[in-house]
Amino acid sequence: MSLVETDDIEGGESLSLHQRILSDIREKILSGAWAPGHRIPFEHELTAQYNCSRMTVNKALSQLAKAGLIERRRRSGSFVRQPQSQAAVLELHDIRIEVEALGLPYRYERLGRVKRRSSAEDRALLGLSAPGQVLALESLHFAGERPFALEKRLINLSAVAEAGEEEFLDIAPGPWLIGRVPWSEAEHRIRAMAADDAIADALDIEASAPCLVVERRTWSAEHPVTHVRFIYPAESHTLVARFTPSQG
Amino acid sequence: MSLVETDDIEGGESLSLHQRILSDIREKILSGAWAPGHRIPFEHELTAQYNCSRMTVNKALSQLAKAGLIERRRRSGSFVRQPQSQAAVLELHDIRIEVEALGLPYRYERLGRVKRRSSAEDRALLGLSAPGQVLALESLHFAGERPFALEKRLINLSAVAEAGEEEFLDIAPGPWLIGRVPWSEAEHRIRAMAADDAIADALDIEASAPCLVVERRTWSAEHPVTHVRFIYPAESHTLVARFTPSQG
DNA sequence: AAGTGGTCTAGACCACAAA
DNA sequence: TTGTGGTCTAGACCACTTG
Numbered sequence: 429m430s431l432v433e434t435d436d437i438e439g440g441e442s443l444s445l446h447q448r449i450l451s452d453i454r455e456k457i458l459s460g461a462w463a464p465g466h467r468i469p470f471e472h473e474l475t476a477q478y479n480c481s482r483m484t485v486n487k488a489l490s491q492l493a494k495a496g497l498i499e500r501r502r503r504s505g506s507f508v509r510q511p512q513s514q515a516a517v518l519e520l521h522d523i524r525i526e527v528e529a530l531g532l533p534y535r536y537e538r539l540g541r542v543k544r545r546s547s548a549e550d551r552a553l554l555g556l557s558a559p560g561q562v563l564a565l566e567s568l569h570f571a572g573e574r575p576f577a578l579e580k581r582l583i584n585l586s587a588v589a590e591a592g593e594e595e596f597l598d599i600a601p602g603p604w605l606i607g608r609v610p611w612s613e614a615e616h617r618i619r620a621m622a623a624d625d626a627i628a629d630a631l632d633i634e635a636s637a638p639c640l641v642v643e644r645r646t647w648s649a650e651h652p653v654t655h656v657r658f659i660y661p662a663e664s665h666t667l668v669a670r671f672t673p674s675q676g
Numbered sequence: 677m678s679l680v681e682t683d684d685i686e687g688g689e690s691l692s693l694h695q696r697i698l699s700d701i702r703e704k705i706l707s708g709a710w711a712p713g714h715r716i717p718f719e720h721e722l723t724a725q726y727n728c729s730r731m732t733v734n735k736a737l738s739q740l741a742k743a744g745l746i747e748r749r750r751r752s753g754s755f756v757r758q759p760q761s762q763a764a765v766l767e768l769h770d771i772r773i774e775v776e777a778l779g780l781p782y783r784y785e786r787l788g789r790v791k792r793r794s795s796a797e798d799r800a801l802l803g804l805s806a807p808g809q810v811l812a813l814e815s816l817h818f819a820g821e822r823p824f825a826l827e828k829r830l831i832n833l834s835a836v837a838e839a840g841e842e843e844f845l846d847i848a849p850g851p852w853l854i855g856r857v858p859w860s861e862a863e864h865r866i867r868a869m870a871a872d873d874a875i876a877d878a879l880d881i882e883a884s885a886p887c888l889v890v891e892r893r894t895w896s897a898e899h900p901v902t903h904v905r906f907i908y909p910a911e912s913h914t915l916v917a918r919f920t921p922s923q924g
Numbered sequence: 925a926a927g928t929g930g931t932c933t934a935g936a937c938c939a940c941a942a943a
Numbered sequence: 944t945t946g947t948g949g950t951c952t953a954g955a956c957c958a959c960t961t962g
Binding site: 457458460483518609610615616617618619620621622636637638639640641648660662665666667668669 | 705706707708731766857858863864865866867868869870884885886887888889896908910913914915916917
């Protein structure tokens with residue numbers, strides 16, 4: 429086998445010792461040489477094999493454990509874990525950067541801004557239990573002359589009072605918030621839907637054309653901060669997610 | 677000194693020392709007390725603060741760096757990083773589990789199976805440079821009586837020869853592969869599109885109805901293993917991604 | 925009871941990037 | 944040059960779990 433017969437030697441990379449140990453073991457697991465359930469050599473055995481201290485071996489094994497490739501049990505040893513979990517790191521770029529990466533000029537336009545007492549729907553979207561002031565924003569992001577994404581956002585003014593003073597005419601709410609409110613947790617929902625008339629009109633596409641919808645709720649230290657819905661015309665946007673189970 | 681001068685006893689949680697250091701610093705960053713660009717105390721300072729060895733401090737700071745919360749520069753120190761990267765952990769469930777979680781009976785049906793020499797398009801999808809045998813599969817996943825997702829898959833037989841002997845009549849290729857081939861890397865592309873006639877027919881929806889498309893390429897130890905495209909009717913599927921910036 | 929991993933120490937040398 | 948982080952050592956004690 430092996431189309432690529434990797435370069436532990438050729439590639440010239442000078443790995444640190446614990447990285448090399450990690451890499452060796454990962455290779456054994458990923459190649460299938462060590463099947464799920466297989467017991468990995470004890471730390472003291474690897475210590476002898478690599479002629480190094482136990483801390484060095486431990487560093488490698490701990491990382492493998494945190495990455496989920498192996499499971500460690502006191503008194504028993506370390507074992508190759510069962511099938512990989514289907515998790516991936518999803519990168520959600522800033523829209524400006526995304527547009528500029530396409531080589532197109534970026535433009536932002538605020539469509540609407542309303543400060544109001546939160547409706548039941550607002551509270552549901554934000555995950556708020558008590559009523560309070562919210563700011564509702566609607567904006568368009570352009571790539572060149574074409575609408576690239578429609579943004580509908582709610583900001584919880586109880587959490588970010590200063591947002592109530594901002595007009596958001598020159599800066600999009602996303603970057604504004606990022607610079608001010610450190611977020612501790614976020615939840616995304618991604619789905620497809622057909623454009624309704626209002627969306628089709630805003631995005632300059634045909635009614636019932638397919639759109640990609642990305643919704644994000646963000647918390648900072650347990651407090652709901654914002655809920656945002658980005659609506660992309662289908663042809664303008666692809667989300668890309670990459671994942672490597674463990675990294676050295 | 678002492679941010680938390682504590683109690684290995686009182687607090688209930690008995691964190692290891694490096695976990696407590698990590699947690700303290702993360703709290704400072706997420707609360708905004710230490711803004712982006714702020715210089716974190718040097719290792720030797722933390723060593724004094726927590727009355728511990730440098731390795732212990734280093735372990736905490738290394739983890740924060742790997743989590744992307746801080747950046748470390750030799751000779752300069754460690755600094756709180758700029759705005760959080762918009763990364764999220766995307767969970768892609770097994771379709772069977774997903775369907776059963778809805779309380780609906782799951783059924784799998786293989787539509788087509790072709791073994792062939794890879795076409796240029798096959799190689800492009802799989803990321804193969806050299807020609808070789810591939811297995812092309814088309815399947816339907818049902819939730820109750822309704823089609824839930826259409827699956828179009830290519831398997832690189834150079835990497836997974838035994839797949840060539842499998843009919844995939846009773847087991848879906850996803851679970852089959854998971855049990856056999858550990859994956860080291862995966863890439864997802866997520867987009868919306870309108871159903872063409874073939875898709876609409878298979879999924880029993882109207883032509884040009886919006887669909888969510890999830891494509892996944894998987895590698896194992898540098899070798900392309902499979903490319904799969906799941907097509908969901910818009911109303912049947914939402915991807916959910918959650919994220920917390922760093923974990924102890 | 926014994927052997928594993930979890931954690932920690934008090935040093936050390938080195939590479940690297942500022943000053 | 945200097946001081947930082949990156950890495951490593953050769954011990955140590957402890958907690959846990961299994962035989």
